[in-house]
Amino acid sequence: TTPAKESKVDVLIVGAGPAGYMAALWFARLGIKTKIIDKRSTQIFTGQADGLQPRVLEVFETFGFVDRAIKEVAVGYEACFYEPDENGLIRRVDKLPEGVPGISRFNGSVIHQGRIETWLSDAITEFSNGTLNVERPYLPQSLEIEAADTPTPSEYPVKVVLKKLPDDNASPEQFGHKVQNGLYRQFGGDQQNPVPGAESGDDLETVHAKYVLGCDGAHSWVRKQLGIEHKGETTDYVWGVLDIVPVTDFPDIRKRCSIHSKDGGSIMVIPREDGIVRFYIQLREGDHIATVDPAEPTTTPTGEKKPATRVDRTKLTAEHILATAQKIMHPYSLEVAEMHWFTAYQIGQRVATAFQKDQRVFIAGDACHTHSPKAGQGMNVSMMDTFNLAWKLAYVIKGLAKPSILPTYESERMTVAQDLIAYDQKLSRLFSSKPGEISTDEFRRVIDQGSAFTTGCTVNYQTSLLIDKPAAEDNVTPYYSPLATKLAIGMRLPDTKLVMQSDARPWYLNQRLPSTGQFRVLVFIGDYAQTPALKAQMEAIGAYLAKPENSLQRLRTDGVLQTMLIHASPQAKVEWDDFPLVFRPRDERGVMDYWLVMADTPSLHETTGNAYETYGIEKGVGALVVLRPDGYVAKVVEPTVEGVKGVWDWLSQFVVGLTPTEI
Ligand code: FAD
Structure with missing residues (x-):
């Protein structure tokens, strides 16, 4: 046809x-x-x-x-752990912060x-x-x-x-x-x-x-x-999910809980929006009907194929899953005021x-x-x-x-x-283990270690055309330049609060870095006002970037590259006219862009002034940090014309029409 x-x-x-x-x-x-x-x-x-x-x-x-x-949204702040006591009844054994406090401005x-x-x-x-x-x-x-x-x-x-x-x-x-x-x-x-x-x-x-x-x-x-x-395998673990507005006497129902019962199985409790709570409930043999499905064989990590065991989902009802949940939550009661959704699935x-x-x-x-x-x-x-x-x-x-x-x-x-x-x-x-098979301590240790991973903030991209750091032996150990000893290359830029130089308004840096598709060069010029060498470097970078024949200037004009200046000088020593015009550009009507110079300085209203400390950048030395359009740190160099040329060389490996500089 x-x-x-x-x-x-x-x-x-x-x-x-x-x-x-x-x-x-x-x-x-x-x-x-x-x-x-x-x-x-x-x-x-x-x-x-x-x-x-x-x-x-x-x-x-x-x-x-x-x-x-x-x-x-509903936000998670605390996680509670329940285990069976000597009488086999569940009781709270620990309370931990949910996620990693301070890793991001947002909680899970x-x-x-x-x-x-x-x-x-x-x-x-x-x-x-x-x-x-x-x-x-x-x-x-x-x-x-x-x-x-x-x-x-x-x-x-x-x-x-x-x-x-x-x-x-x-x-x-x-x-x-x-x-x-x-x-x-x-x-x-x-x-x-x-x-x-x-x-x-x-x-x-x-x-x-x-x-x-x-x-x-x-x-x-x-x-x-x-x-x-x-590639992988279908496990034998079968889980039911219930989204309900519960009626219960369980005291931690509005906190995230992991509950291991003596012999009823495990539950995760996740408080949600509008009074809803999600329950993830492990179903056990007898709770579900398993069938062997030769049509969809499983490939194990070693490449071996075996028939998969599949749960027969047609037979499962919400009442069935609820009954299992009630058994695990005993002696606490669990009834349903509103049932919003349910499912059951086998983990692959x-x-x-x-x-x-x-x-x-x-x-x-x-x-x-x-x-x-x-x-x-x-x-x-x-x-x-x-x-x-x-x-x-x-x-x-x-x-x-x-x-x-x-x-x-x-x-x-x-x-x-x-x-x-x-x-x-x-x-x-x-x-899926029974209490006794694995210690509570081990359980909590794995959750605790995994907390950072599950925030999504620890992803560490390896060396490539788009991440300039020495090839690491693993992707776990962060790599830091000596110029920014707490700012890992390959990881997302951690957030910090700064003061906008032009109007003194405090901003989180992430709020000033919208996803516009631009690479960004953040020039951390340190305490330039009290360090003559840094002042000279800042002026030299400004003059270099302003040259019309300079390819980086073309990238700036095309909107591919944005340059921002972040200084650390005391406000009393700073004047707006100190900053090179590339950081205070004017549009064709002559209107100035006031939003490209920020200060790591105490605000008169909010807590600011810790950015250099957060990133491990010395105020007397500074650093030049390159961010990819997705906010990951791609490169760190010194805040000099040589450093800027290094960025140009790096970009010329993959940006069309750029040629390496002659340094
Ligand atoms: P999906 O969200 O699956 O989106 C794929 C889209 O592609 C769908 O809209 C589908 O209609 C469409 N599509 C598929 N095939 C075609 C085709 N051939 N042509 C055109 N369109 C197609 N995750 C949790 O964390 N907790 C849970 O409780 C949970 N429960 C789940 C329950 C169900 C029934 C499902 C299906 C998923 C569940 N997940 C759960 C997983 C979670 O939803 C996924 O990890 C996430 O949605 C993945 O996003 P995705 O965009 O890759 O795929």
């Missing part, structure tokens, strides 16, 4: 879950011609993932909608996935002036990538044929329960079960794309088209063996990695995958950067995925 419609786009995104939405958000922000499709006729409104880690909230802030999150927060997708979708509408919307329900039929050795390469080398589904065929039917749940039957939109009829070309469309992103979830069709294996711990094919078609999110939801990471890591990938694609599509930056997506994000699975395996084993 010949498709009736044809279209050309820079990027086609298959799947509008958290990963697809985050990609679309970047593309909308950066003006990339994008098409995003989903096989479902509507977005989700209840259930599914609910955890937002601090790092993702920082990212939401850079896109301007973290305020919406703060108004609506929870709200259902549908709300988060709404914020993302609204921001996409705003950035794209309403031109980018999810097209539903569409199902891809075929995907072809032009061979790399084609004599006349096309500008749009990926071809995908899409089929428009009838709306009534694109809502998965639930397994016969009244409450919204995640126990779906296959539906017409599942590739295993194609829609009968509807084979005329009228409902088909051929999309020619420069790049395709498979953000189509754990059973990714795109991944299968690329022949990429999803898998990582795709590649995250791309030919650097043309990429997969992200659950398509790359699946694991248990206990660490609350699924949705977060999925969004951070495309937060990492999409700006790089935008740079290449706009002709600003060479395609050689693209492999950093797979190298950076596969490491994160593998770390996540390793942590999840540890955590799953602990949760």
Whole structure:
């Protein structure tokens, strides 16, 4: 059948879950011609993932909608641990801070996935002036990538044929329960079960794309088209999830709790928005019906294949899961005032063996990695995958950067995925163990150690074209330049509060670093007012950057590079006219930009003045810090003209049209 419609786009995104939405958000922000499709006729409104880690909230802030999150979410501050006492009754044995106090301005927060997708979708509408919307329900039929050795390469080398589904065929039917749940039957939109009829070309469309992103979830069709294996195993752990407004005498119901009962199993309690509480409940034999499914064999990490044991989800009811929860919570009572959602699932711990094919078609999110939801990471890591990938694609599509930056997506994000699975395996084993098999101390130690990881703030990207540090032996040990001894290269810039020089208003630095797609050079010029050498360096950098023949000046004019100055001189010694004009530029009307000079100085109103200390930068020496568009520290050099030339040399490795300097 010949498709009736044809279209050309820079990027086609298959799947509008958290990963697809985050990609679309970047593309909308950066003006990339994008098409995003989903096989479902509507977005989700209840259930599914609910955890937002601090790092993702920082990212939401850079896109301007973290305020919406703060108004609506439930925030975790304390975690309680319950164990059986000598009478076999559960009692609280410990209370720890939730997350890592001080690692971010945001604490881990929870709200259902549908709300988060709404914020993302609204921001996409705003950035794209309403031109980018999810097209539903569409199902891809075929995907072809032009061979790399084609004599006349096309500008749009990926071809995908899409089929428009009838709306009534694109809502998965639930397994016969009244409450919204995640126990779906296959539906017409599942590739295993194609829609009968509807084979005329009228409902088909051929999309020619420069790049395709498979953000189509754990059973990714795109991944299968690329022949990429999803390596790992399906565990025997079966978990039920209940989202309820509870009626209970359990005293810590509004705190996060891990409860290990004597012989009823384990529960995680996660207080949510609007009085809802989510319960993750481990189901045991007898609580569920397990069947062996030879059709979907499991590949173990050693490559061995074995038939998977699958839970028969059709037989599970919310009442059934609740009864297990009541048993674990005993002697506390647990009844339901409102039931919002429930599901049951078996944990699969898998990582795709590649995250791309030919650097043309990429997969992200659950398509790359699946694991248990206990660490609350699924949705977060999925969004951070495309937060990492999409700006790089935008740079290449706009002709600003060479395609050689693209492999950093797979190298950076596969490491994160593998770390996540390793942590999840540890955590799953602990949760599924019986009291006595593993000591409470070990349990709490693993949770405590994992806390930093689950904030998302400790991701440490390795040496590459986009991260300039000596090649490390592992990706765990942070690398610090002697110029900034607490600012790890490869990690996100920790936040700190500064004072805007022009109007004395205190700002968190992250609020001044929106996701605009710019690389940023932060010139920490120290106490220039009391250090003549630094004053001379500042003036020399200003004069150098201002030269019209200077390529860095071109990058600044194009908006690819933003330069900001952060000094540490006492206000009494500072005058606005001290600062070179490149840090106080005027637009064509002569209006000055007042927002590029900040001071690490005590504010008269709020606590500020610790930035140099926080970053380990000496006020008499200074440093020049380069940030990538996604806020990760890429390079640290001295704040001199030589240092600036070093940044130019570094950028010229991947920015189109820059040539290395002669120093
Ligand atoms: P998804 O959110 O799965 O989004 C994929 C999107 O692609 C969907 O909208 C889907 O309709 C669409 N799609 C799929 N195939 C195609 C196709 N061929 N063509 C077009 N569109 C397609 N995580 C937790 O942390 N806690 C939980 O309790 C939890 N419960 C879950 C319950 C269910 C039923 C599911 C499905 C997931 C759950 N998760 C949970 C996982 C969490 O939702 C994911 O980690 C997260 O959503 C991953 O984001 P993603 O964008 O990669 O994929």
